[in-house]
Amino acid sequence: MKALVLAGGSGTRLRPITHTSAKQLVPVANKPVLFYGLEAIAAAGIRDIGIVVGETQAEIEAAVGDGSALGLQVTYLRQQAPLGLAHAVLIARDYLGDDDFVMYLGDNFIVGGIDGIVGRFARDRPAAQIMLTQVGDPRQFGVAELDADGRVVGLEEKPSVPKSDLALVGVYLFTPAIHQAVAELKPSWRGELEITDAIQWLIERGHRIESTTISGYWKDTGNVTDMLEVNRLVLESLDGRLDGRVDDASELIGRVVVEAGGVVERSRIVGPAIIGAGARIVDSYIGPFTSIAADCVVDTSEIEYSIVLPRASISGVSRIEASLIGHDVEVTPAPNTPRAHRLVLGDHSKVQISS
Numbered sequence: 001m002k003a004l005v006l007a008g009g010s011g012t013r014l015r016p017i018t019h020t021s022a023k024q025l026v027p028v029a030n031k032p033v034l035f036y037g038l039e040a041i042a043a044a045g046i047r048d049i050g051i052v053v054g055e056t057q058a059e060i061e062a063a064v065g066d067g068s069a070l071g072l073q074v075t076y077l078r079q080q081a082p083l084g085l086a087h088a089v090l091i092a093r094d095y096l097g098d099d100d101f102v103m104y105l106g107d108n109f110i111v112g113g114i115d116g117i118v119g120r121f122a123r124d125r126p127a128a129q130i131m132l133t134q135v136g137d138p139r140q141f142g143v144a145e146l147d148a149d150g151r152v153v154g155l156e157e158k159p160s161v162p163k164s165d166l167a168l169v170g171v172y173l174f175t176p177a178i179h180q181a182v183a184e185l186k187p188s189w190r191g192e193l194e195i196t197d198a199i200q201w202l203i204e205r206g207h208r209i210e211s212t213t214i215s216g217y218w219k220d221t222g223n224v225t226d227m228l229e230v231n232r233l234v235l236e237s238l239d240g241r242l243d244g245r246v247d248d249a250s251e252l253i254g255r256v257v258v259e260a261g262g263v264v265e266r267s268r269i270v271g272p273a274i275i276g277a278g279a280r281i282v283d284s285y286i287g288p289f290t291s292i293a294a295d296c297v298v299d300t301s302e303i304e305y306s307i308v309l310p311r312a313s314i315s316g317v318s319r320i321e322a323s324l325i326g327h328d329v330e331v332t333p334a335p336n337t338p339r340a341h342r343l344v345l346g347d348h349s350k351v352q353i354s355s
Contacts, residue, residue: 001122002099003041006088007034007106008054008079022056024106025063026227026324027309029234030259030276030291032063033227034106035070041104042071044118050075050095051106052088084192086182089174098176100125103195105170109230110214114171117212121173127207128178128199131169133214141167142196144211152209155196157188168196169214177207224324231307232289235272244275254288267298276310287321301331 007024024034041049049072053060057078067074077092089096089103102118110131121129130152132144138159145154145163154163172195181201188194203209240255244262254271258264261278269275269286276294286292287304297313303320312329314320325331345351 001046001118002096002101003046003049004088004092004096004101004103005034005037005041005049005051005106006085006103007056007060008052008082008088022059025056025059027291027293027307028109028227028231029238030274030293033109033230034060034064036109037104037106038064038067038070038072040110040113041102043113044102044115046102046118047071048073048075050077050092052077052079052092054079054082082192084188084190085195086185086193086198089178089182089195089198090193093179096176096179100173100175103172103174108170110169110171111233112214117171117173120212121210124210125175126210127175127202129173129210129212130199131171131214132166132211133169134165135167136165138162138165138167142194143167146211150211152199152203152211154203155200157190157194157196166211166213172199177202227307227324228289228305228322231291232305235274235289235291238272238274240271244277259294270304 007022025032028036038049049067051060051064051074053076057076061076064074075095077095079088079091102114117129117131130144135141139162140158142155142157143159143162143164144152144166146166147153156163178198181198182193184201185193185197188197199209238255238257241257243260244258244264246252246258246264247266249266250264251268253269256269256271257274259275259277262275264275264281267281267284267286269281270288272288273286273290275281275292276296278295279292280297281292283300284298285302286298289305290303292298292308293310295311296308297315299315301314301317301320303314305321306323306325308325309327311327312325314331316333317331343351
């Protein structure tokens with residue numbers, strides 16, 4: 001069995017971060033979200049992985065390399081434009097050959113891995129195996145319709161009137177039967193080749209489609225709110241570790257990780273939290289569910305429930321929370337000018353100001 005990992009999306013919901021960085025490489029607990037999926041695939045015993053990449057190909061390749069560090073053998077497959085999940089299968093046809101494969105969306109996060117569903121698929125070999133979860137607003141997802149016996153009888157992408165509350169999770173398993181389905185597709189109203197349409201094609205021709213409804217945690221980390229929530233979940237599972245330096249005037253409470261080269265001086269850190277390699281925390285408070293990446297500086301500031309990317313600097317800021325702060329960002333107090341704000345913001349930024 002092979003794996004097809006999709007890492008070519010542009011990440012419009014995470015702008016302006018994704019103007020300069022691949023959304024799959026935004027870190028959760030200081031590790032790119034893409035790596036959690038790659039590790040889950042490796043843990044399921046799959047070694048050959050094709051990663052579908054787009055405009056951020058160079059960045060993805062620099063981070064993942066040939067995959068050997070993760071016990072994988074990686075091949076990169078260029079998708080010229082994000083034309084749908086089924087289009088990714090179409091361009092990977094030669095790479096996949098006649099092998100069964102798991103398709104994994106690179107910005108999805110699933111607790112518990114995929115060992116169980118891979119083992120079940122290998123044993124039963126339906127034409128397709130999908131994962132489902134109950135959601136509050138199915139209109140934002142691919143939606144499955146099941147019959148009274150729990151069999152998949154229909155799929156629809158982002159329906160205006162959903163037939164169930166069961167959304168497709170970003171992990172699919174296929175036999176080579178999917179290739180004929182994909183080859184027959186026409187673009188949807190969104191202008192994309194939909195994987196839901198391809199699976200529906202299989203259903204209508206009598207192929208067996210199995211589903212597993214998961215009760216564990218799943219998130220599509222496509223927006224800031226979900227990124228922060230996944231970061232919180234991962235940090236909750238961390239064990240405390242002190243590989244850096246913490247002075248006697250500082251206080252660490254709960255599960256706190258200070259990575260090698262990290263320095264904490266005259267500060268209070270309440271876990272779960274992680275301080276990256278080479279980061280400096282001085283005269284500051286770091287609250288729960290916060291990830292400070294490598295080589296950051298937090299000086300005379302307070303921050304919690306946030307993700308701070310490498311080399312960012314926060315100095316003299318009284319309170320930051322529920323924030324995603326990008327690479328090389330500088331956050332400082334505004335000058336004490338009445339009724340004025342001075343801003344330098346990227347495209348599509350969202351700012352809240354207390355006047």
